[in-house]
Amino acid sequence: MKGVLLVNLGSPDSTEVEDVKKYLDEFLMDERVIDVPWILRAFIVKGIILRTRPKNSAEAYKRIWWDEGSPLIVLSKRLREKVEELVSVPVALAMRYGNPSLLAGLEELHKKGVTEVLLIPLYPQFAMATTETILVLAEKLRRKYFSGMSFTTLPAFYNHPDYVRVLSVSIEESLRDKEWEHLLFSYHGVPERHIRKSDITRSHCKINGECCRTPSPAHQFCYRHQCYETTKQVASYLGLKEGTYSTSFQSRLGKDPWLQPFTDKTVAGFAESGTRKMAIVTPAFVSDCLETLEEIGMEAKEDFLEKGGEEFHVVPCINDREDWVKVLARWMDEWANREEETVTVKK
Incomplete structure:
Protein backbone atom coordinates (compact mmCIF):
# COMPACT_ATOMS: atom_id res chain seq x y z
CA MET A 1 0.00 0.00 0.00
CA PRO A 155 13.06 15.77 -6.20
CA ALA A 156 13.59 19.49 -5.65
CA PHE A 157 10.85 21.27 -7.60
CA TYR A 158 12.47 24.72 -7.84
CA ASN A 159 12.16 24.72 -11.64
CA HIS A 160 9.10 22.53 -12.12
CA PRO A 161 6.65 24.34 -14.43
CA ASP A 162 3.75 23.68 -12.04
CA TYR A 163 5.58 25.23 -9.09
CA VAL A 164 6.85 28.17 -11.13
CA ARG A 165 3.33 28.86 -12.33
CA VAL A 166 1.79 28.71 -8.83
CA LEU A 167 4.49 30.94 -7.35
CA SER A 168 4.25 33.41 -10.22
CA VAL A 169 0.47 33.64 -10.04
CA SER A 170 0.65 34.14 -6.26
CA ILE A 171 3.03 37.06 -6.76
CA GLU A 172 0.89 38.51 -9.52
CA GLU A 173 -2.27 38.31 -7.41
CA SER A 174 -0.60 39.72 -4.29
CA LEU A 175 0.81 42.75 -6.12
CA ARG A 176 -2.05 43.31 -8.57
CA ASP A 177 -3.38 46.49 -6.95
CA LYS A 178 -0.05 47.69 -5.57
CA GLU A 179 2.68 49.89 -6.93
CA TRP A 180 6.28 48.74 -6.60
CA GLU A 181 9.61 49.71 -8.09
CA HIS A 182 11.63 46.63 -7.23
CA LEU A 183 10.79 42.99 -6.43
CA LEU A 184 13.29 41.20 -4.19
CA PHE A 185 13.44 37.40 -4.16
CA SER A 186 14.72 36.60 -0.66
CA TYR A 187 15.90 33.03 0.02
CA HIS A 188 17.08 31.57 3.30
CA GLY A 189 20.84 31.81 3.61
CA VAL A 190 23.30 28.94 4.07
CA PRO A 191 27.06 28.92 4.70
CA GLU A 192 29.13 28.89 1.51
CA ARG A 193 30.78 25.66 2.66
CA HIS A 194 27.39 23.91 2.39
CA ILE A 195 27.37 24.68 -1.32
CA ARG A 196 30.81 23.18 -1.77
CA LYS A 197 29.97 20.12 0.32
CA SER A 198 26.90 19.45 -1.84
CA ASP A 199 28.94 19.60 -5.06
CA ILE A 200 28.87 16.00 -6.30
CA THR A 201 31.58 16.82 -8.88
CA ARG A 202 33.89 18.11 -6.11
CA SER A 203 35.16 20.81 -8.46
CA HIS A 204 32.34 22.74 -10.16
CA CYS A 205 31.11 25.13 -7.48
CA LYS A 206 33.16 28.30 -7.13
CA ILE A 207 30.32 30.52 -5.82
CA ASN A 208 31.34 33.19 -8.29
CA GLY A 209 28.12 33.41 -10.27
CA GLU A 210 29.56 31.88 -13.41
CA CYS A 211 29.40 28.31 -12.09
CA CYS A 212 25.66 28.62 -11.48
CA ARG A 213 25.17 29.58 -15.14
CA THR A 214 27.35 26.78 -16.49
CA PRO A 215 25.51 23.46 -16.96
CA SER A 216 26.73 20.78 -14.55
CA PRO A 217 25.52 17.68 -12.67
CA ALA A 218 26.35 19.70 -9.54
CA HIS A 219 23.21 21.74 -10.07
CA GLN A 220 21.07 18.78 -8.96
CA PHE A 221 22.11 19.53 -5.38
CA CYS A 222 23.29 23.15 -5.59
CA TYR A 223 21.09 25.36 -3.46
CA ARG A 224 22.55 28.60 -4.83
CA HIS A 225 21.98 27.61 -8.46
CA GLN A 226 18.45 26.47 -7.70
CA CYS A 227 17.57 29.76 -5.98
CA TYR A 228 18.79 31.85 -8.89
CA GLU A 229 17.02 29.53 -11.33
CA THR A 230 13.72 29.96 -9.48
CA THR A 231 14.13 33.73 -9.69
CA LYS A 232 15.00 33.52 -13.39
CA GLN A 233 12.03 31.35 -14.29
CA VAL A 234 9.49 33.35 -12.27
CA ALA A 235 10.82 36.61 -13.72
CA SER A 236 10.41 35.13 -17.20
CA TYR A 237 6.87 33.93 -16.44
CA LEU A 238 5.88 37.38 -15.15
CA GLY A 239 7.74 39.24 -17.88
CA LEU A 240 9.78 41.26 -15.40
CA LYS A 241 12.30 43.71 -16.85
CA GLU A 242 15.97 43.52 -15.97
CA GLY A 243 16.77 45.83 -13.08
CA THR A 244 13.31 45.57 -11.54
CA TYR A 245 14.08 42.41 -9.58
CA SER A 246 16.99 40.76 -7.77
CA THR A 247 17.95 37.89 -5.47
CA SER A 248 19.23 37.96 -1.89
CA PHE A 249 19.70 35.64 1.10
CA GLN A 250 18.31 36.16 4.58
CA SER A 251 19.27 34.83 8.02
CA ARG A 252 22.84 33.97 8.94
CA LEU A 253 24.65 32.66 11.98
CA GLY A 254 28.25 33.08 13.07
CA LYS A 255 31.18 34.65 11.26
CA ASP A 256 31.79 32.12 8.49
CA PRO A 257 31.03 33.27 4.91
CA TRP A 258 27.36 32.90 3.99
CA LEU A 259 25.66 33.35 0.64
CA GLN A 260 25.39 36.98 -0.43
CA PRO A 261 23.98 39.53 -1.00
CA PHE A 262 22.32 39.68 2.42
CA THR A 263 18.62 40.55 2.47
CA ASP A 264 18.78 43.02 5.36
CA LYS A 265 21.60 45.02 3.74
CA THR A 266 19.92 44.83 0.34
CA VAL A 267 16.60 46.16 1.66
CA ALA A 268 18.35 48.98 3.52
CA GLY A 269 20.44 49.78 0.45
CA PHE A 270 17.39 50.17 -1.79
CA ALA A 271 15.72 52.51 0.69
CA GLU A 272 18.86 54.61 1.10
CA SER A 273 19.35 54.84 -2.67
CA GLY A 274 15.88 56.26 -3.25
CA THR A 275 13.57 53.27 -3.82
CA ARG A 276 10.27 54.20 -2.24
CA LYS A 277 8.05 51.24 -3.04
CA MET A 278 9.43 47.72 -2.70
CA ALA A 279 7.97 44.22 -2.86
CA ILE A 280 9.52 41.03 -1.50
CA VAL A 281 8.81 37.32 -1.94
CA THR A 282 10.38 34.37 -0.10
CA PRO A 283 10.47 31.35 -2.48
CA ALA A 284 12.60 29.11 -0.25
CA PHE A 285 9.58 28.71 2.02
CA VAL A 286 6.34 26.94 1.10
CA SER A 287 4.67 27.93 4.38
CA ASP A 288 4.78 31.26 6.17
CA CYS A 289 6.86 31.04 9.34
CA LEU A 290 9.08 33.05 11.66
CA GLU A 291 11.52 33.84 8.84
CA THR A 292 8.81 35.25 6.57
CA LEU A 293 6.33 36.78 9.01
CA GLU A 294 8.74 38.29 11.53
CA GLU A 295 12.14 38.63 9.86
CA ILE A 296 10.72 39.90 6.56
CA GLY A 297 7.19 41.07 7.32
CA MET A 298 8.18 43.00 10.44
CA GLU A 299 11.94 43.56 10.77
CA ALA A 300 12.76 44.14 7.09
CA LYS A 301 9.67 46.29 6.63
CA GLU A 302 10.51 48.42 9.66
CA ASP A 303 14.08 48.86 8.43
CA PHE A 304 12.94 49.84 4.93
CA LEU A 305 10.51 52.44 6.24
CA GLU A 306 12.99 53.84 8.77
CA LYS A 307 15.56 54.40 6.03
CA GLY A 308 13.24 56.39 3.80
CA GLY A 309 11.06 53.82 2.06
CA GLU A 310 7.33 54.42 1.84
CA GLU A 311 5.68 51.11 0.94
CA PHE A 312 6.91 47.58 1.57
CA HIS A 313 4.76 44.77 0.17
CA VAL A 314 5.34 41.21 1.40
CA VAL A 315 4.02 38.43 -0.85
CA PRO A 316 2.65 35.55 1.28
CA CYS A 317 4.07 32.06 0.81
CA ILE A 318 2.00 29.69 -1.32
CA ASN A 319 0.81 28.02 1.91
CA ASP A 320 -2.46 26.15 1.20
CA ARG A 321 -3.49 27.95 -1.98
Whole structure:
Protein backbone atom coordinates (compact mmCIF):
# COMPACT_ATOMS: atom_id res chain seq x y z
CA MET A 1 0.00 0.00 0.00
CA LYS A 2 1.25 3.48 -0.86
CA GLY A 3 1.18 6.64 1.24
CA VAL A 4 2.67 10.14 1.34
CA LEU A 5 4.60 11.96 4.06
CA LEU A 6 4.78 15.74 3.82
CA VAL A 7 7.73 17.10 5.80
CA ASN A 8 8.30 20.72 6.80
CA LEU A 9 10.92 22.39 8.99
CA GLY A 10 9.14 22.55 12.34
CA SER A 11 8.40 24.93 15.17
CA PRO A 12 8.48 25.15 18.97
CA ASP A 13 5.44 23.71 20.74
CA SER A 14 4.74 27.13 22.25
CA THR A 15 6.28 30.55 22.72
CA GLU A 16 7.52 29.67 26.19
CA VAL A 17 11.29 30.07 26.52
CA GLU A 18 11.82 26.41 27.52
CA ASP A 19 9.92 25.14 24.48
CA VAL A 20 11.87 27.46 22.19
CA LYS A 21 15.13 26.35 23.81
CA LYS A 22 14.24 22.69 23.28
CA TYR A 23 13.42 23.33 19.63
CA LEU A 24 16.60 25.33 18.99
CA ASP A 25 18.68 22.64 20.66
CA GLU A 26 17.31 19.95 18.34
CA PHE A 27 17.59 22.18 15.28
CA LEU A 28 21.04 23.65 15.81
CA MET A 29 22.62 20.42 17.05
CA ASP A 30 21.84 18.82 13.68
CA GLU A 31 25.21 18.07 12.08
CA ARG A 32 23.87 19.22 8.71
CA VAL A 33 22.80 22.60 10.08
CA ILE A 34 25.95 23.46 12.00
CA ASP A 35 28.36 21.12 10.28
CA VAL A 36 31.33 21.10 12.64
CA PRO A 37 32.59 18.32 14.94
CA TRP A 38 30.16 17.44 17.75
CA ILE A 39 32.29 18.83 20.57
CA LEU A 40 32.62 22.21 18.84
CA ARG A 41 28.94 22.21 17.86
CA ALA A 42 27.93 21.47 21.45
CA PHE A 43 30.14 24.31 22.70
CA ILE A 44 28.64 26.75 20.20
CA VAL A 45 25.02 25.69 20.67
CA LYS A 46 24.78 24.67 24.32
CA GLY A 47 27.56 26.85 25.65
CA ILE A 48 26.76 30.06 23.78
CA ILE A 49 23.58 30.20 21.68
CA LEU A 50 21.17 28.50 24.11
CA ARG A 51 22.25 30.81 26.91
CA THR A 52 20.82 33.91 25.23
CA ARG A 53 18.94 33.21 22.01
CA PRO A 54 15.86 31.31 23.33
CA LYS A 55 14.54 34.37 25.14
CA ASN A 56 14.92 36.61 22.10
CA SER A 57 13.50 33.97 19.77
CA ALA A 58 10.54 33.42 22.11
CA GLU A 59 9.72 37.12 21.85
CA ALA A 60 9.94 36.91 18.06
CA TYR A 61 7.61 33.91 17.99
CA LYS A 62 5.12 35.77 20.18
CA ARG A 63 4.94 38.49 17.53
CA ILE A 64 3.73 36.08 14.86
CA TRP A 65 1.96 33.33 16.87
CA TRP A 66 -1.66 32.62 15.97
CA ASP A 67 -4.51 31.65 18.28
CA GLU A 68 -4.39 28.17 16.71
CA GLY A 69 -0.65 27.89 17.32
CA SER A 70 2.49 28.15 15.20
CA PRO A 71 1.66 29.57 11.74
CA LEU A 72 3.95 27.04 10.06
CA ILE A 73 2.28 24.10 11.81
CA VAL A 74 -1.24 25.41 11.25
CA LEU A 75 -0.62 26.09 7.56
CA SER A 76 1.08 22.73 7.06
CA LYS A 77 -1.87 20.93 8.64
CA ARG A 78 -4.29 22.81 6.40
CA LEU A 79 -2.23 21.84 3.38
CA ARG A 80 -2.22 18.16 4.37
CA GLU A 81 -5.97 18.13 4.99
CA LYS A 82 -6.79 19.76 1.66
CA VAL A 83 -4.44 17.53 -0.31
CA GLU A 84 -5.71 14.33 1.31
CA GLU A 85 -9.24 15.16 0.18
CA LEU A 86 -8.07 15.01 -3.45
CA VAL A 87 -5.95 11.85 -3.45
CA SER A 88 -6.64 8.16 -2.99
CA VAL A 89 -3.68 7.40 -0.70
CA PRO A 90 -3.09 8.27 2.98
CA VAL A 91 -1.22 11.53 3.61
CA ALA A 92 0.61 12.23 6.87
CA LEU A 93 2.48 15.28 8.09
CA ALA A 94 5.78 15.50 9.95
CA MET A 95 8.33 18.10 11.00
CA ARG A 96 12.07 17.63 10.84
CA TYR A 97 12.34 19.32 14.23
CA GLY A 98 9.68 19.45 16.92
CA ASN A 99 6.21 17.96 16.59
CA PRO A 100 4.70 16.06 14.88
CA SER A 101 8.01 14.25 14.51
CA LEU A 102 9.24 12.26 11.54
CA LEU A 103 8.91 9.11 13.64
CA ALA A 104 5.28 9.96 14.43
CA GLY A 105 4.51 10.62 10.77
CA LEU A 106 5.98 7.32 9.62
CA GLU A 107 4.22 5.49 12.45
CA GLU A 108 0.89 6.98 11.36
CA LEU A 109 1.38 5.64 7.84
CA HIS A 110 2.65 2.29 9.15
CA LYS A 111 -0.51 1.79 11.21
CA LYS A 112 -2.57 2.31 8.05
CA GLY A 113 -0.69 -0.49 6.31
CA VAL A 114 1.53 1.71 4.15
CA THR A 115 4.68 0.00 2.87
CA GLU A 116 5.67 2.42 0.07
CA VAL A 117 6.16 6.04 1.10
CA LEU A 118 6.56 9.11 -1.06
CA LEU A 119 8.60 11.59 0.97
CA ILE A 120 7.86 15.20 0.05
CA PRO A 121 10.23 17.67 1.72
CA LEU A 122 8.34 20.97 1.52
CA TYR A 123 11.38 22.83 0.20
CA PRO A 124 11.48 23.89 -3.47
CA GLN A 125 15.30 23.99 -3.47
CA PHE A 126 17.65 21.25 -2.25
CA ALA A 127 20.02 22.04 0.65
CA MET A 128 21.96 19.83 3.04
CA ALA A 129 20.41 21.69 6.00
CA THR A 130 16.85 21.11 4.76
CA THR A 131 16.11 18.30 2.30
CA GLU A 132 19.21 16.22 2.94
CA THR A 133 18.78 16.12 6.71
CA ILE A 134 15.18 14.93 6.24
CA LEU A 135 16.25 12.09 3.95
CA VAL A 136 19.07 10.99 6.24
CA LEU A 137 16.86 10.89 9.35
CA ALA A 138 14.01 9.18 7.48
CA GLU A 139 16.35 6.42 6.30
CA LYS A 140 17.74 6.02 9.82
CA LEU A 141 14.22 5.61 11.20
CA ARG A 142 13.25 3.23 8.41
CA ARG A 143 16.14 0.91 9.17
CA LYS A 144 15.44 0.97 12.90
CA TYR A 145 11.65 0.80 13.02
CA PHE A 146 10.15 0.26 9.56
CA SER A 147 12.37 -2.18 7.69
CA GLY A 148 9.42 -3.28 5.56
CA MET A 149 8.94 0.21 4.15
CA SER A 150 10.47 1.62 0.99
CA PHE A 151 10.96 5.31 0.22
CA THR A 152 10.73 7.41 -2.92
CA THR A 153 11.61 11.09 -2.65
CA LEU A 154 10.09 13.92 -4.63
CA PRO A 155 13.06 15.77 -6.20
CA ALA A 156 13.59 19.49 -5.65
CA PHE A 157 10.85 21.27 -7.60
CA TYR A 158 12.47 24.72 -7.84
CA ASN A 159 12.16 24.72 -11.64
CA HIS A 160 9.10 22.53 -12.12
CA PRO A 161 6.65 24.34 -14.43
CA ASP A 162 3.75 23.68 -12.04
CA TYR A 163 5.58 25.23 -9.09
CA VAL A 164 6.85 28.17 -11.13
CA ARG A 165 3.33 28.86 -12.33
CA VAL A 166 1.79 28.71 -8.83
CA LEU A 167 4.49 30.94 -7.35
CA SER A 168 4.25 33.41 -10.22
CA VAL A 169 0.47 33.64 -10.04
CA SER A 170 0.65 34.14 -6.26
CA ILE A 171 3.03 37.06 -6.76
CA GLU A 172 0.89 38.51 -9.52
CA GLU A 173 -2.27 38.31 -7.41
CA SER A 174 -0.60 39.72 -4.29
CA LEU A 175 0.81 42.75 -6.12
CA ARG A 176 -2.05 43.31 -8.57
CA ASP A 177 -3.38 46.49 -6.95
CA LYS A 178 -0.05 47.69 -5.57
CA GLU A 179 2.68 49.89 -6.93
CA TRP A 180 6.28 48.74 -6.60
CA GLU A 181 9.61 49.71 -8.09
CA HIS A 182 11.63 46.63 -7.23
CA LEU A 183 10.79 42.99 -6.43
CA LEU A 184 13.29 41.20 -4.19
CA PHE A 185 13.44 37.40 -4.16
CA SER A 186 14.72 36.60 -0.66
CA TYR A 187 15.90 33.03 0.02
CA HIS A 188 17.08 31.57 3.30
CA GLY A 189 20.84 31.81 3.61
CA VAL A 190 23.30 28.94 4.07
CA PRO A 191 27.06 28.92 4.70
CA GLU A 192 29.13 28.89 1.51
CA ARG A 193 30.78 25.66 2.66
CA HIS A 194 27.39 23.91 2.39
CA ILE A 195 27.37 24.68 -1.32
CA ARG A 196 30.81 23.18 -1.77
CA LYS A 197 29.97 20.12 0.32
CA SER A 198 26.90 19.45 -1.84
CA ASP A 199 28.94 19.60 -5.06
CA ILE A 200 28.87 16.00 -6.30
CA THR A 201 31.58 16.82 -8.88
CA ARG A 202 33.89 18.11 -6.11
CA SER A 203 35.16 20.81 -8.46
CA HIS A 204 32.34 22.74 -10.16
CA CYS A 205 31.11 25.13 -7.48
CA LYS A 206 33.16 28.30 -7.13
CA ILE A 207 30.32 30.52 -5.82
CA ASN A 208 31.34 33.19 -8.29
CA GLY A 209 28.12 33.41 -10.27
CA GLU A 210 29.56 31.88 -13.41
CA CYS A 211 29.40 28.31 -12.09
CA CYS A 212 25.66 28.62 -11.48
CA ARG A 213 25.17 29.58 -15.14
CA THR A 214 27.35 26.78 -16.49
CA PRO A 215 25.51 23.46 -16.96
CA SER A 216 26.73 20.78 -14.55
CA PRO A 217 25.52 17.68 -12.67
CA ALA A 218 26.35 19.70 -9.54
CA HIS A 219 23.21 21.74 -10.07
CA GLN A 220 21.07 18.78 -8.96
CA PHE A 221 22.11 19.53 -5.38
CA CYS A 222 23.29 23.15 -5.59
CA TYR A 223 21.09 25.36 -3.46
CA ARG A 224 22.55 28.60 -4.83
CA HIS A 225 21.98 27.61 -8.46
CA GLN A 226 18.45 26.47 -7.70
CA CYS A 227 17.57 29.76 -5.98
CA TYR A 228 18.79 31.85 -8.89
CA GLU A 229 17.02 29.53 -11.33
CA THR A 230 13.72 29.96 -9.48
CA THR A 231 14.13 33.73 -9.69
CA LYS A 232 15.00 33.52 -13.39
CA GLN A 233 12.03 31.35 -14.29
CA VAL A 234 9.49 33.35 -12.27
CA ALA A 235 10.82 36.61 -13.72
CA SER A 236 10.41 35.13 -17.20
CA TYR A 237 6.87 33.93 -16.44
CA LEU A 238 5.88 37.38 -15.15
CA GLY A 239 7.74 39.24 -17.88
CA LEU A 240 9.78 41.26 -15.40
CA LYS A 241 12.30 43.71 -16.85
CA GLU A 242 15.97 43.52 -15.97
CA GLY A 243 16.77 45.83 -13.08
CA THR A 244 13.31 45.57 -11.54
CA TYR A 245 14.08 42.41 -9.58
CA SER A 246 16.99 40.76 -7.77
CA THR A 247 17.95 37.89 -5.47
CA SER A 248 19.23 37.96 -1.89
CA PHE A 249 19.70 35.64 1.10
CA GLN A 250 18.31 36.16 4.58
CA SER A 251 19.27 34.83 8.02
CA ARG A 252 22.84 33.97 8.94
CA LEU A 253 24.65 32.66 11.98
CA GLY A 254 28.25 33.08 13.07
CA LYS A 255 31.18 34.65 11.26
CA ASP A 256 31.79 32.12 8.49
CA PRO A 257 31.03 33.27 4.91
CA TRP A 258 27.36 32.90 3.99
CA LEU A 259 25.66 33.35 0.64
CA GLN A 260 25.39 36.98 -0.43
CA PRO A 261 23.98 39.53 -1.00
CA PHE A 262 22.32 39.68 2.42
CA THR A 263 18.62 40.55 2.47
CA ASP A 264 18.78 43.02 5.36
CA LYS A 265 21.60 45.02 3.74
CA THR A 266 19.92 44.83 0.34
CA VAL A 267 16.60 46.16 1.66
CA ALA A 268 18.35 48.98 3.52
CA GLY A 269 20.44 49.78 0.45
CA PHE A 270 17.39 50.17 -1.79
CA ALA A 271 15.72 52.51 0.69
CA GLU A 272 18.86 54.61 1.10
CA SER A 273 19.35 54.84 -2.67
CA GLY A 274 15.88 56.26 -3.25
CA THR A 275 13.57 53.27 -3.82
CA ARG A 276 10.27 54.20 -2.24
CA LYS A 277 8.05 51.24 -3.04
CA MET A 278 9.43 47.72 -2.70
CA ALA A 279 7.97 44.22 -2.86
CA ILE A 280 9.52 41.03 -1.50
CA VAL A 281 8.81 37.32 -1.94
CA THR A 282 10.38 34.37 -0.10
CA PRO A 283 10.47 31.35 -2.48
CA ALA A 284 12.60 29.11 -0.25
CA PHE A 285 9.58 28.71 2.02
CA VAL A 286 6.34 26.94 1.10
CA SER A 287 4.67 27.93 4.38
CA ASP A 288 4.78 31.26 6.17
CA CYS A 289 6.86 31.04 9.34
CA LEU A 290 9.08 33.05 11.66
CA GLU A 291 11.52 33.84 8.84
CA THR A 292 8.81 35.25 6.57
CA LEU A 293 6.33 36.78 9.01
CA GLU A 294 8.74 38.29 11.53
CA GLU A 295 12.14 38.63 9.86
CA ILE A 296 10.72 39.90 6.56
CA GLY A 297 7.19 41.07 7.32
CA MET A 298 8.18 43.00 10.44
CA GLU A 299 11.94 43.56 10.77
CA ALA A 300 12.76 44.14 7.09
CA LYS A 301 9.67 46.29 6.63
CA GLU A 302 10.51 48.42 9.66
CA ASP A 303 14.08 48.86 8.43
CA PHE A 304 12.94 49.84 4.93
CA LEU A 305 10.51 52.44 6.24
CA GLU A 306 12.99 53.84 8.77
CA LYS A 307 15.56 54.40 6.03
CA GLY A 308 13.24 56.39 3.80
CA GLY A 309 11.06 53.82 2.06
CA GLU A 310 7.33 54.42 1.84
CA GLU A 311 5.68 51.11 0.94
CA PHE A 312 6.91 47.58 1.57
CA HIS A 313 4.76 44.77 0.17
CA VAL A 314 5.34 41.21 1.40
CA VAL A 315 4.02 38.43 -0.85
CA PRO A 316 2.65 35.55 1.28
CA CYS A 317 4.07 32.06 0.81
CA ILE A 318 2.00 29.69 -1.32
CA ASN A 319 0.81 28.02 1.91
CA ASP A 320 -2.46 26.15 1.20
CA ARG A 321 -3.49 27.95 -1.98
CA GLU A 322 -5.96 25.93 -4.02
CA ASP A 323 -3.71 25.84 -7.10
CA TRP A 324 -0.79 24.59 -4.98
CA VAL A 325 -3.00 21.96 -3.34
CA LYS A 326 -4.07 20.70 -6.77
CA VAL A 327 -0.46 20.56 -7.99
CA LEU A 328 0.68 18.54 -4.98
CA ALA A 329 -2.29 16.21 -5.32
CA ARG A 330 -1.52 15.61 -8.99
CA TRP A 331 2.14 14.84 -8.23
CA MET A 332 1.03 12.36 -5.58
CA ASP A 333 -1.46 10.65 -7.88
CA GLU A 334 1.10 10.43 -10.68
CA TRP A 335 3.48 8.67 -8.29
CA ALA A 336 0.81 6.42 -6.79
CA ASN A 337 -0.43 5.30 -10.20
CA ARG A 338 2.87 4.48 -11.88
CA GLU A 339 4.96 1.38 -11.62
CA GLU A 340 7.70 1.20 -9.02
CA GLU A 341 10.88 2.95 -10.10
CA THR A 342 14.26 3.69 -8.59
CA VAL A 343 14.89 7.28 -7.54
CA THR A 344 18.43 8.38 -6.78
CA VAL A 345 18.81 10.86 -3.95
CA LYS A 346 21.92 12.35 -2.41
CA LYS A 347 22.85 10.73 0.89
